[in-house]
Amino acid sequence: MRLKKKLILYVGVILFGVTGVHNASADDAAQANNPLANMTAFNVQSYYIGELTDSDYDANQFWLRYAKPFSIGNSSWLLRASLPFNSFPTPPDGSTESGLGDFNAFAAYLIDTGNPAISL
Secondary structure, X not given: OHHHHHHHHHHHHHHHHHHOOOOOOHHHHHXXXXXXXXXXXXXXXXXXXXXXXXXXXXXXXXXXXXXXEEEEOOEEEEEEEEEEEEEEEEOOOOEEEEEEOOOEEEEEEEOOOOOOOOOO
């Protein structure tokens, strides 16, 4: 269990170090947090769960997320896909069980309102 936590920490430090080199502007940050942004993105997220009900063990969810804008004719669309990898303790001894979660993909139709502050 400790080796897995260290590995997650090391991967996080490496990814932060690589992405931390770029000086992001306020516009970059706004686009990164906009679920309808017109940009291709690949995100790696790790959700550490330190407390579980009726358990002394912890858990982790590691997500791979991808977003890609595309066009069909004159219409604009955004494809978003997510794939979780879960690690949770199992009763009665708290041994960790890991595996892939449900793959999720959806496409959103983008409507240009002429005002980037308003998305439909």
